[in-house]
Amino acid sequence: MRGRNVVMTLYLLFLMLPIYWLVNMSLKTNQEITTGLTLWPRDITFANYVRIFTDPSWYGGYLNSLTYVGINTVLSIGLALPAAYAFSRYRFIGDKHLFFWLLSNRMAPPAVFALPFFNLYSAVGLFDTPWSVALAHCLFNVPLAVWILEGFMSGVPREIDETAAIDGYGFPRFFVRIFMPLIASGIGVAAFFCFMFSWVELLLARTLTSVNAKPIAATMTRTVSAAGMDWGLLAAAGVLTIVPGALVIWFVRNYIAKGFALGRV
Amino acid sequence: MTKTVNQKAWLLVLPVFLVVAFSAVLPLMTVVNYSMQDTFGNNQFFWNGIGWFQELLDPASQFGERFFDALWRNLLFSAVILAIEVPLGIAVALAMPREGRAVAFCLVVMALPLLIPWNVVGTIWQVFARGDIGLLGYLINRLGIDYNYAGSALAAWSTIVVMDVWHWTSLVALLCYAGLKSIPDAYYQAARIDGAGALAVFRTIQLPKMRRVLLIAVLLRFMDSFMIYTEPFVLTGGGPGNATTFLSIDLVKLALGQFDLGRAAAMSLVYNLIILATCWVFYTVMTNVDAGSRAAPAQSDPADAAGSSLPPAATVALDRRAA
Numbered sequence: 001m002r003g004r005n006v007v008m009t010l011y012l013l014f015l016m017l018p019i020y021w022l023v024n025m026s027l028k029t030n031q032e033i034t035t036g037l038t039l040w041p042r043d044i045t046f047a048n049y050v051r052i053f054t055d056p057s058w059y060g061g062y063l064n065s066l067t068y069v070g071i072n073t074v075l076s077i078g079l080a081l082p083a084a085y086a087f088s089r090y091r092f093i094g095d096k097h098l099f100f101w102l103l104s105n106r107m108a109p110p111a112v113f114a115l116p117f118f119n120l121y122s123a124v125g126l127f128d129t130p131w132s133v134a135l136a137h138c139l140f141n142v143p144l145a146v147w148i149l150e151g152f153m154s155g156v157p158r159e160i161d162e163t164a165a166i167d168g169y170g171f172p173r174f175f176v177r178i179f180m181p182l183i184a185s186g187i188g189v190a191a192f193f194c195f196m197f198s199w200v201e202l203l204l205a206r207t208l209t210s211v212n213a214k215p216i217a218a219t220m221t222r223t224v225s226a227a228g229m230d231w232g233l234l235a236a237a238g239v240l241t242i243v244p245g246a247l248v249i250w251f252v253r254n255y256i257a258k259g260f261a262l263g264r265v
Numbered sequence: 266m267t268k269t270v271n272q273k274a275w276l277l278v279l280p281v282f283l284v285v286a287f288s289a290v291l292p293l294m295t296v297v298n299y300s301m302q303d304t305f306g307n308n309q310f311f312w313n314g315i316g317w318f319q320e321l322l323d324p325a326s327q328f329g330e331r332f333f334d335a336l337w338r339n340l341l342f343s344a345v346i347l348a349i350e351v352p353l354g355i356a357v358a359l360a361m362p363r364e365g366r367a368v369a370f371c372l373v374v375m376a377l378p379l380l381i382p383w384n385v386v387g388t389i390w391q392v393f394a395r396g397d398i399g400l401l402g403y404l405i406n407r408l409g410i411d412y413n414y415a416g417s418a419l420a421a422w423s424t425i426v427v428m429d430v431w432h433w434t435s436l437v438a439l440l441c442y443a444g445l446k447s448i449p450d451a452y453y454q455a456a457r458i459d460g461a462g463a464l465a466v467f468r469t470i471q472l473p474k475m476r477r478v479l480l481i482a483v484l485l486r487f488m489d490s491f492m493i494y495t496e497p498f499v500l501t502g503g504g505p506g507n508a509t510t511f512l513s514i515d516l517v518k519l520a521l522g523q524f525d526l527g528r529a530a531a532m533s534l535v536y537n538l539i540i541l542a543t544c545w546v547f548y549t550v551m552t553n554v555d556a557g558s559r560a561a562p563a564q565s566d567p568a569d570a571a572g573s574s575l576p577p578a579a580t581v582a583l584d585r586r587a588a
Contacts, residue, residue, distance in 0.1 A: 109492035245381060
């Protein structure tokens with residue numbers, strides 16, 4: 001028992017320490033950061049945060065990121081729901097090959113797609129809009145959502161479909177009114193993972209935007225100026241990118257283990 | 266669960282098929298197109314056949330040497346990552362508290378690194394490992410070890426490995442934890458009656474039950490470390506020299522930095538083929554493991570099915586058998 005707690009405590013410390021250091025730095029002035037190492041801020045300043053929340057080019061980055069992540073999550077779940085139902089209930093020509101092909105896209109390296117996506121979305125006039133990033137992230141999020149939802153749907157017995165059909169429910173009404181509430185936690189878990197993978201991705205988001213839809217992650221590279229690195233500002237921006245993720249984890253904390261139990265991430 | 270044959274199901278799959286085809290097949294066709302052509306700028310392209318591929322796969326040529334260097338470097342990195350993260354992840358999963366509020370707390374803290382944007386992960390470690398303003402770099406230098414990740418290849422490598430362990434071990438741990446949770450208490454009671462020690466319990470009960478999730482963990486960790494880009498790019502930019510230039514970094518340099526379209530496209534295709542092949546091997550093994558655990562006579566225990574589908578399905582199957 002003792003050994004287990006020691007392992008866990010050490011591991012959690014290892015996880016928290018770098019994050020603590022970032023928070024610590026975000027509350028210091030640049031002068032304090034560069035003059036010496038202090039374990040906690042000697043005179044706490046919120047100036048870095050104030051600057052981010054008052055400068056539109058900074059907080060605009062957060063709004064842009066949240067916009068494309070939101071569009072992508074809704075799009076991925078909406079498309080994946082009927083497809084996952086088909087995979088969990090029916091056999092059809094090419095189903096296994098199609099499933100593998102979808103999965104292989106979850107594994108595709110974004111670096112391969114960066115340049116062709118740039119060409120493609122420039123050609124259709126979506127370059128530098130949230131839609132281009134949202135659609136590009138569908139490449140790995142739609143297969144992921146299908147995979148997760150299929151697992152949850154296979155857990156719902158077929159008898160429910162049949163009973164509903166006997167009771168005179170048409171397919172769309174059955175799907176929305178009866179079936180979707182049954183797999184609500186599955187939809188939550190799938191949405192969580194879609195949010196996660198769209199939120200953390202940078203390469204495609206940076207390649208497909210220039211000014212108007214620039215994600216916060218790309219805005220952060222601006223902290224290098226003629227006067228050197230603005231470390232405090234960089235740290236504050238970093239801390240603020242952790243916040244949405246932390247909030248989402250808090251809401252789904254009871255379902256996380258269930259989502260992982262499927263082993264489908 | 267038996268599935269009925271119904272070709273109309275294609276209609277339900279069609280939207281997904283179209284979207285993924287739009288964002289996967291269409292761009293890949295562009296890549297194939299580029300990989301067969303050469304250009305002297307001005308949007309004029311000339312047919313080059315398989316020239317780029319010959320150059321890419323010939324270690325004697327400059328381009329081929331560069332590709333194979335990055336490939337071996339990346340494979341070594343993936344091997345190191347797997348060797349550290351998988352055992353560590355299992356250990357952490359075994360150390361998870363059994364119940365109470367501590368579980369939720371551990372889960373939330375463990376999941377936190379997974380939801381940090383990848384470039385911020387790079388930034389966190391860039392700051393944390395610097396000799397002048399970072400705690401880690403400062404402490405190591407105080408110990409008398411000369412440590413500077415921007416200067417020495419060894420320091421850069423170890424920083425990136427530690428960063429990746431920090432970033433992704435939780436994924437392995439959470440997967441294993443979920444696998445462990447599906448083992449019914451009866452197994453442990455039986456083991457206690459037989460007088461089995463902790464090691465025996467691990468080898469004969471926990472490890473076999475985690476087989477499926479471990480397979481997935483290895484697949485995900487291999488794939489993601491094989492296409493790692495953002496974190497090392499932010500931390501070291503591929504340097505010092507080329508010491509941490511992994512495949513994706515090299516590819517982006519080639520495609521978006523030098524606009525060497527033909528070579529980049531040929532490299533993309535080979536890169537993608539390696540990934541596709543690995544993915545296929547894992548998928549086949551995984552479906553076989555699933556089929557094996559379903560066909561086994563031990564099917565009457567719900568834990569086996571719990572790994573592959575949700576508990577309700579297993580319960581229903583059991584009820585049916587009982588009736």
